[in-house]
Amino acid sequence: MTANTTPLGSGHARIYLDHAATTPPDPGVVDVMIPFLREQWHNPSSIYVEAQRARTSIDEARATIAALIGAQPDEVLFTSGGSEGDSLALRGVLAASRRRGKHLIVSSVEHHAVLDTAEQLERDGIAEVTVVGVGADGRVDPATVEAAVRDDTVLVSIMHANNEVGAVNDIAEIARRVRAKNPHAMVHTDAVQSAAHLGVHVDRLGVDLMTITAHKLYGPRGAGALYVRSGTPLQGQIVGGGQERGIRAGTEDTAAIAGFAHAMTLASERREADLGHERALQERLLAELPARIPMLAITGPRDLAHRLPGNVSCTVGFVEGESILLGLDLAGIAASSGSACTTGSVEPSHVLVAMGMPSELARGSLRFTFGRGNTDADVDRLLEVLPPIVQRLRALSPVPIAEPPASWLPWLAS
Ligand SMILES: Cc1ncc(COP(=O)(O)O)c(C=O)c1O
Incomplete structure (x- = not known):
């Protein structure tokens, strides 16, 4: 599939991880x-x-x-x-x-x-x-x-x-x-x-x-x-x-x-193959993200039987999701936060808030959605670039990064 092959100055192809927003036409x-x-x-x-x-x-x-x-x-x-x-x-x-x-x-x-x-x-x-x-x-x-x-x-x-x-x-x-x-x-x-x-x-x-x-x-x-x-x-x-x-x-x-x-x-013809492919990428990212980034919570069902294949959503404590997305974009990765941008202020996602997540934590929401054109190498690249982006943003934070509030703990532990 051609969707992930637009070259970027860095020598890396662009990586599209936003298939829930829209898919490249076959x-x-x-x-x-x-x-x-x-x-x-x-x-x-x-x-x-x-x-x-x-x-x-x-x-x-x-x-x-x-x-x-x-x-x-x-x-x-x-x-x-x-x-x-x-x-x-x-x-x-x-x-x-x-x-x-x-x-x-x-x-x-x-x-x-x-x-x-x-x-x-x-x-x-x-x-x-x-x-x-x-x-x-x-x-x-x-x-x-x-x-x-x-x-x-x-x-x-x-x-x-x-x-x-x-x-x-x-x-x-x-x-x-x-x-x-x-x-x-x-x-x-x-x-x-x-x-x-x-x-x-x-x-x-x-x-x-x-x-x-x-x-x-x-x-x-x-x-x-x-x-x-x-x-x-x-x-x-x-x-x-x-x-x-x-x-x-x-x-x-x-x-x-x-x-x-x-x-x-x-x-319909490709459903089984698509499902297996997207599940494999999804399972890997779901397992590796929390291991690589401290204070990151996976959001949505843990039981994959109740989760769309290809969806990996998470929230990162003490960082705005939108800032991470800008960093990812510069690194050649297109992803989404799931939250709506209104008049310059970033509202936390109504979905995460409805799920009971404290709005401060929900501000760090990210969504990666895989499709037919993604490969294991895309996951490798995401896992290579995301942790330093988060680290850099936390280092730049005007408010000191403290211990997570007690209300965050059930989310970070799950
Ligand atoms: C669950 C859901 N419903 C409705 C829509 C709107 O669909 P469309 O963009 O085709 O108007 C979307 C698009 O993101 C969606 O994800």
Whole structure:
């Protein structure tokens, strides 16, 4: 894969360890897309033969994706990506269920596409939101969700896998409990991070709605899908042209949709190999980081059965994660912190805070996410450059590096 080969002045190739942010498009995906950009660019809603070919390609892509997630083709709505899918699920179900109620349940570690939508819906008086907490490993306890379900609950939205700490939730069990308590409540899952790694079969997960996006699975930016189980109440949020069964208007991006379907097919074919490869890199880094850097805590589930393959998240005491990232970037390594930068101040990650981590410690958060193109040599290089970066930053700290506060100890010991 070409993603890691851009040379840098140091003589080292750039190393990309941020696959949870986006993945490099697979060359085969790009090959599938190019003819749609060069020749078959016609509007699929028109009536001439070229347009009908574009329509057929979209139908084929829909059928491919539907088969891969265990759905019927007309249960797959194309969107622009994960944010739109999440937004449509929450807004669409709430709007279509007004007569039944307005209670919405989300977890505290959802992506902001869900959390901010829920907040906006509540502010506008459209939803009454219950936010369920998570354990110290970032996972949602199905019993907590069950306890939050009420007679007027219309939608429960719990992510399949968390983008920051890689925690994988037992969505099947959550859906089972929700349904047992209120058979009318709908269950949505944001499977944006899990779709590439775990396989996401809608019946096995037991969900009514599911969000996926192409650019996290070696597909293009700008294409995603919302699975909507037949019979689920959903009001369109972008109306006009009547595309996507009148639920999501807008001329379809045939190239991106065809690329998305091909990326999903490749993900399914390569799942076992990808998983083994990413697990091996993940296991090594998870074991070696705490051994090489004092006062470093691994975050997220320790049991790999409950963790996305390829995710290594941690937090480093007495250093800002963003400063470490700048040092890593200079050394040729692209990684992420998981926290959002707002107006110059770095807020600690809402996920780590929801897990109960003291915010001072959460400021040192880092996230490394492996993909198909990474090698053992990338882990070697990270382990070579990261400890001196941390050491240098701690040495520069204006506040003396003291003994860690007692509240940090359970995190540093785990
Ligand atoms: C869990 C999760 N949900 C939603 C999104 C948003 O997806 P998109 O970037 O395709 O809008 C992301 C992207 O980071 C994500 O990780």
